[in-house]
Amino acid sequence: MIRILRHQKVRNILLQALFVAVVLVVVVGGWRNAQQALSSQNVVSGFGFLQKSTGWDVNFSLLPASPNDPYWWFFVIGIVNTLFLGTLGLVLATLIGGLVGIARTSSNELLQLLGRLYVDFFRNIPLILQVFFWYALVTNLPSPRNAIDFGPLVLSNRGVYMPALNVGGWHVFAAAVAALAALALPLWLRTTRRLATPPEQRGALVWRVLAGGLLLAAAILLLGRTPGSPLIDAPLLQGLNLRGGLRVSPEFSALLVAIGIYGGAYIGEIVRGGFKAVGKGQTEAAHSLGLSPWQTFSRIRLPLALRAMLPILANQYIWLIKATTLGIAVGFTDFFMIVAVTINQSGQTLEAIGILMAGFLAINLSIAAIFNRINRAIALKGNQLRS
Amino acid sequence: MADTHPTNVPAVQINGMNKFYGHFHALKNIHLTVHRGEKVVVCGPSGSGKSTMIRCINRLEEHNSGQITVLGTELNDDVASIDGIRREVGMVFQHFNLFPHMTVLENCVLAPMLVRKTPRAQAEAAAMRYLEKVRIPEQALKYPGQLSGGQQQRVAIARSLCMEPEILLFDEPTSALDPEMISEVLDVMVHLASEGRTMICVTHEMGFARRVADRVIFMDAGEIVEEADPETFFQSPSSDRTKQFLSQVLGH
Ligand SMILES: Nc1ncnc2c1ncn2[C@@H]1O[C@H](COP(=O)(O)OP(=O)(O)OP(=O)(O)O)[C@@H](O)[C@H]1O
Ligand SMILES: [Mg+2]
Numbered sequence: 341m342i343r344i345l346r347h348q349k350v351r352n353i354l355l356q357a358l359f360v361a362v363v364l365v366v367v368v369g370g371w372r373n374a375q376q377a378l379s380s381q382n383v384v385s386g387f388g389f390l391q392k393s394t395g396w397d398v399n400f401s402l403l404p405a406s407p408n409d410p411y412w413w414f415f416v417i418g419i420v421n422t423l424f425l426g427t428l429g430l431v432l433a434t435l436i437g438g439l440v441g442i443a444r445t446s447s448n449e450l451l452q453l454l455g456r457l458y459v460d461f462f463r464n465i466p467l468i469l470q471v472f473f474w475y476a477l478v479t480n481l482p483s484p485r486n487a488i489d490f491g492p493l494v495l496s497n498r499g500v501y502m503p504a505l506n507v508g509g510w511h512v513f514a515a516a517v518a519a520l521a522a523l524a525l526p527l528w529l530r531t532t533r534r535l536a537t538p539p540e541q542r543g544a545l546v547w548r549v550l551a552g553g554l555l556l557a558a559a560i561l562l563l564g565r566t567p568g569s570p571l572i573d574a575p576l577l578q579g580l581n582l583r584g585g586l587r588v589s590p591e592f593s594a595l596l597v598a599i600g601i602y603g604g605a606y607i608g609e610i611v612r613g614g615f616k617a618v619g620k621g622q623t624e625a626a627h628s629l630g631l632s633p634w635q636t637f638s639r640i641r642l643p644l645a646l647r648a649m650l651p652i653l654a655n656q657y658i659w660l661i662k663a664t665t666l667g668i669a670v671g672f673t674d675f676f677m678i679v680a681v682t683i684n685q686s687g688q689t690l691e692a693i694g695i696l697m698a699g700f701l702a703i704n705l706s707i708a709a710i711f712n713r714i715n716r717a718i719a720l721k722g723n724q725l726r727s
Numbered sequence: 728m729a730d731t732h733p734t735n736v737p738a739v740q741i742n743g744m745n746k747f748y749g750h751f752h753a754l755k756n757i758h759l760t761v762h763r764g765e766k767v768v769v770c771g772p773s774g775s776g777k778s779t780m781i782r783c784i785n786r787l788e789e790h791n792s793g794q795i796t797v798l799g800t801e802l803n804d805d806v807a808s809i810d811g812i813r814r815e816v817g818m819v820f821q822h823f824n825l826f827p828h829m830t831v832l833e834n835c836v837l838a839p840m841l842v843r844k845t846p847r848a849q850a851e852a853a854a855m856r857y858l859e860k861v862r863i864p865e866q867a868l869k870y871p872g873q874l875s876g877g878q879q880q881r882v883a884i885a886r887s888l889c890m891e892p893e894i895l896l897f898d899e900p901t902s903a904l905d906p907e908m909i910s911e912v913l914d915v916m917v918h919l920a921s922e923g924r925t926m927i928c929v930t931h932e933m934g935f936a937r938r939v940a941d942r943v944i945f946m947d948a949g950e951i952v953e954e955a956d957p958e959t960f961f962q963s964p965s966s967d968r969t970k971q972f973l974s975q976v977l978g979h
Contacts, residue, residue, distance in 0.1 A: 619824070621820060621822050621823075622825075622826060622827075624787055624818075624820070624824060625820065625824035625825070625826070625883075625886075626826075627785075627787060627813065628785050628787065628813060628816070628817070628818040628887075629813070629817075629837070629842065629886070629887075629890060630810060630813040630814040630838060630842040630890065631837075631838060631841060631842060635841050635842075639841070640826055643828050644826075644827070644828060647828065718828070720827045720828055720870070720872055721827075721869075721870035721872050721873055722869075722870050722871065722872020722873035722874070723872050723873075724827055724872050
């Protein structure tokens with residue numbers, strides 16, 4: 341008996357079993373405690389409340405919403421809102437971060453300085469303050485009558501208006517799917533080793549898939565266009581309010597700008613680190629072979645820098661998705677805020693928090709899984725000698 | 728590209744060239760002419776400016792005064808002349824500097840396809856020929872990280888050769904290698920030397936210098952101290968600094 345216990349594998353299994361048992365005891369014990377406490381307060385525990393209608397409304401939704409809708413539908417709306425804000429925030433933060441990072445690694449000293457000031461400034465002010473700042477700014481914009489024209493955007497205290505497509509919702513959705521596929525498929529083609537040709541030789545195919553997908557998206561949009569109206573619907577002042585175009589609420593605008601700018605500062609540092617990690621030797625080799633600065637950047641430095649950045653970038657993305665919960669600070673109905681109101685209105689604290697945690701876990705585990713896949717696909721092969 | 732340059736101009740001509748790093752005078756009044764097809768070995772103690780000098784030839788470093796003329800084209804701030812010269816001057820580095828995210832074959836065809844606009848099939852055929860010449864055609868589809876140091880350095884040589892350069896620069900190509908791999912790289916270099924390409928090699932492999940060099944150059948403290956054919960250089964060097972250096976590298 342004692343001898344078996346000395347066996348390494350047996351030991352590992354026993355330790356694992358012990359660990360699982362402890363976790364189970366804690367979870368089950370906690371659950372029973374909570375149920376007793378709740379039933380003494382006359383709250384029925386369980387997920388039955390999901391079918392009840394909420395009786396309250398959300399201020400932002402991409403999906404149809406009314407106070408008669410059940411709780412589960414509101415949770416769906418919350419997740420979609422969080423994903424929408426999160427995705428746009430990540431895209432904006434990545435664009436800003438890319439520019440800032442490249443500015444910081446450029447040989448131009450003014451750009452370097454601007455990049456450093458940007459990072460030092462926006463990284464060192466708490467995100468919630470920045471959200472409040474942008475929210476105050478947006479809500480203090482002039483009324484629609486005196487709205488500011490900012491390129492194609494019209495800025496007013498009722499929100500930011502931007503030109504929209506006169507296209508039915510389903511067509512927009514289908515076009516978005518086509519466009520996403522046009523971007524995702526080339527990525528897969530670039531990295532998978534399951535096809536006969538090695539990934540490096542699929543350049544032409546990749547471009548064709550990309551162009552084809554984008555063309556398809558454009559065609560779907562054209563097909564879905566409301567007959568007899570112009571394709572693009574620009575915001576116009578009519579009477580006391582702005583008509584036409586797409587209105588982006590002050591809450592959403594403030595959050596998006598704050599997440600984009602704050603995240604951009606962090607991502608800028610990640611981008612800079614990625615480029616610094618590229619060996620000077622590789623750049624010199626490219627130069628000595630006669631590659632132009634652009635070719636050296638796009639073929640050597642960027643691909644190597646991306647490989648260095650991706651693992652840290654995944655962390656940052658997960659962090660930024662969690663930062664969308666600041667929506668509650670300005671009253672944007674993201675997933676977190678909907679859960680918070682649900683708790684307030686229904687008293688189903690544990691269930692709602694369970695759903696909240698499961699939702700964020702699912703979102704962030706998906707991000708981690710996607711990045712792990714990409715990382716594995718593009719990882720450098722063999723031992724790396726750093727020079 | 729032998730026919731694009733008149734054969735009567737020297738491969739490299741350096742006149743009164745100076746190079747500073749801040750206040751540090753790294754290269755002092757360098758004069759050097761390398762004729763076409765000539766094999767020149769550059770040696771000297773660490774920090775004497777050997778790397779800096781050959782890196783000025785393909786503008787990895789910028790010289791501060793004097794003239795460098797490569798195949799009749801003067802190196803100045805003109806980007807087109809720099810690009811033109813880099814196309815004709817290949818370089819092999821101490822740490823190989825292969826592109827780790829590309830296969831050996833991709834490393835070899837990248838520059839011919841991007842810079843010379845060679846079609847892929849043709850570039851790959853040429854790459855395989857050069858990989859055979861450096862005796863590793865079977866590694867073509869591997870990645871640099873999967874090869875030994877000696878194999879990586881031979882890939883780096885093949886990669887340079889794929890651009891069919893008129894001039895090849897070597898900066899201590901065997902210094903980062905284990906002893907048993909040094910000879911496989913030197914063998915390839917000896918073989919190359921028999922083919923008429925201009926070669927300028929920074930190396931401490933004195934055996935190699937004896938065998939292939941037309942001329943040996945000794946540098947110390949940023950100056951060219953001695954310049955002679957290998958026979959004279961090893962048997963009867965004129966400067967004391969050269970004698971001292973030789974006794975150190977040959978002494979044991
Ligand atoms: N980027 C740089 N900045 C400042 N000083 C430099 C730089 N590169 C080289 N130096 C200095 O210039 C001198 C010559 O350097 P170089 O690398 O050419 O020497 P080397 O002869 O190649 O030496 P080694 O045999 O160690 O490679 C050295 O004193 C070195 O410290
Ligand atoms: Mg050196």
